[in-house]
Amino acid sequence: MNAVVTILIDGLTYASWLFIVAVGLTLVFGVLKILNIAHGSFYALGAYAAASFVGWAATLKWAPGFSIVAMLLAAVAVAAVMAPLTERGLLRFFYGRDEVLLVLVTYAMFLILEDVTKLVWGTNPYFVSEPYGLFGNLHVGVQTWVGYDFALVALAVVVGGAVWWGLNRTRQGKITLAVIHSAEIASSMGVNVSRVYMAAFSIGIFLAALGGAFTAPMISVQPGVSVGVIVVSFAVVIIGGLGSIEGAAVGALIVGLARSLAVHVAPVAELFSIYIVMAVVLMFRPEGLFQRTQARKI
Amino acid sequence: MSASTEDLAIGTAAAGPPVPPAVRRAPGRAGMLALALGAFAVLAAAGWVFPRWLTFLLTMAAANGLVSLGIVGLMRGGVVPFGQGMVFAAGGYAAALLYNKLGVTDAVGLTLAGGVAALLVAAPFAPLLSRYRGIFFAMLTLALSMVTYGLLMKLDTLGGSDGFNVGRPTLFGQKLPDDRVGYILYLLTTAVATLAAVAMRIAFDSTRGLVTLAVRENELRVEYLGGSVRRAMAMNFVIAAFCGGLGGALVVLSLGHIEPNFSYWTTSGEFVFVAILAGWQSVAAVFVASTVLEIVRSFSSAYFPNTWQLALGLFLLFVIRFLPRGIGSLWTKRAGH
């Protein structure tokens, strides 16, 4: 019984992290039709920025609780700087081109950002562990959980809700849904598709950076952080269906539980459980669980 | 190695510039073979005088280039695989395991075993993958390679996350002397690369090669003409696997070490990078591009640390934007392809 609870809670916390990271990726694909390999790089930038911002907050003698604000600001800063740079400065020259070509462009972005991060922050790991203790500990049965992990679950719910509400209940959101459905038709109806692209991409980066910023206290922030995140978010997004927010949530839950199950029951499967699910989904229902795009298959 | 030989200008009274045929005719084969032999002779001689680090770099470039060669074959059919690390690792691990567990030490044997092992690993997936295109093809190949990575990391019988070392191979029963090991492995790798390049050039210019190009442009018409799109794609995948396996085995022989990272997505990404850089007109371009990658990697590591990925990324953007047919298009006249 205890084992089941442990697996479920572990799965839920990991799923929350996955969702926060993956929802931006699926949003960007849904709107811009770009599968962004550099998504993981923005996550890393968020983590590094958070490390810096939290560090500054500490030197400025802010109360520890304000480190949350610092992390939020870090994510905003990353989006504010990187979104115009990458979208206006690079991606827009390739809009409408083959989807795999765009993936390669984002792969180039990833390569560039890997080194840019190293050049700016160096190669030594950063530790931002103070905020991790902010929410105390939770005791469930014999297990002790860190409160921060549950805060992450709350954050995932907030993010998911905000994105859903933003898309379905605001005017701008509905315009965005129109663009997701068909940029061409939306454009012919007077929608400034360029601006929608810019906005969606910025939000996507912000969400990636947010994931990185709030995960920073849980890991050692060092080069290579982006690399693992990218493939895992791809897996979640493929499983859930490219472009679908609900899919990202369900995909995250499935992957989170699968990994949790593996870790506790069959550790040998820990690393590839995610990718087995991804492969199986691609083999039997390639458009994912919540179909938005048609799989290119003959 | 292989090269673009004489272009056939069939311009009769046509208005507009004549276009050399997409694939070359049989009489060009003798010339191509001669050129390949000549190139190999030059490389062999050069390797004799090059410093050890350079022959090692070229060995790695040739071995890695083999994987990218297979990718180019797939790209001619319109798909980009993001998971060739799987076959690269399969070849490498096969060679490493045969050496360590079964005492097979012959370099040629191990190389061939690597190719065959990779082929056997990939073949069951070929029919499935032959139905996918675009992002989904890329993602499925990626997923398969990451499953492989996950397995390799966790299976301690295969060395786990550290992998394991491989000793010095023998050649045709002869032990390889200390001072000449590097050069002999360089010769072997270059020879295999040359042979593979010639074989792929012949394959590209063959009837199946032409059908592959057609599949890329218009699958429906191929079916309506009686050709099988799926069979073409499946065969290209299997061939790419064999090339990848050869490359993996050769890398292991020269590197002396194998690890799960061979199957990681970033490794696959580098092979794709080289294939994009090379384009799919000239087979030689693949190995030139692979050498460029190795040079950039070595030099920036030595002189400008933490910049080699930056350089690669910029390179890739440049090629995508300005040389969409790859560097091979610089010396191949603009043919069909």
Add this chain to the structure above:
Amino acid sequence: MTLLLAAGVHKRFGAVVAAADITIAIAAGERVSLIGSNGAGKTTFVNMITGYLKPDAGRIAFDGRDVTPLDPRAVTRLGVARSFQIPQLYGDLSVLDNMLVANACHDQRLSFWLPAHRSDAVERAERLLERFRLAEHRARRVAELPGGVRKLLDIAMALTGAPKLLLLDEPTSGVSAQEKFPMMDTIMTALGHEAMTVLFVEHDMDIVERYASRVVAFYAGRIVADGTPEEALATDDVRRYVTGELLAG
């Protein structure tokens, strides 16, 4: 001898009836024109013959074999070839290479060794190109060719496999009025070299009258006329629903 037989073929797309009880027999050597306004069911019928669409009911037999469940590739290999209203070509390749693709696809001896450009294949391709008066274009890139040339190439490619039945989907559509007849002359002369059965979908009644030995008229998924051009074009239904000479209703 009956080459193509359709019996009781039905097909609907939701509420649209594309084929209602189509029954027809086409003998070897006939030159049949399928006429009818847009949406009447001609192209659907052609697509069902080639296996691209499957009928909801009924059967289609070619050369004695039931081809109803087969896919386009299998049907092609049995001896049916088609051309397309919008030519399906390989724009990046040269005209000769397009023909060689057709040759390779049809070839039983497909291999990774056999050069695509070997002399016998090239000769065959060039002979066919000459029959269609396309030889002068053989080295040109297809994407740069004018519409009429592309249509002829499309048909020449279909002929590469020496089919028994050739389906032409609107061969003169998109071709200017003064080019239509020369083009059909070229096509029919090229075909005249072999005893070939031809089904062509056509909207231009002048072309139909001149080149068809038999006319089958479609309306709302049904065959409303079937006979010589003179007979078919004189029936009331055809005059009402196809040529528009009689006002409907």
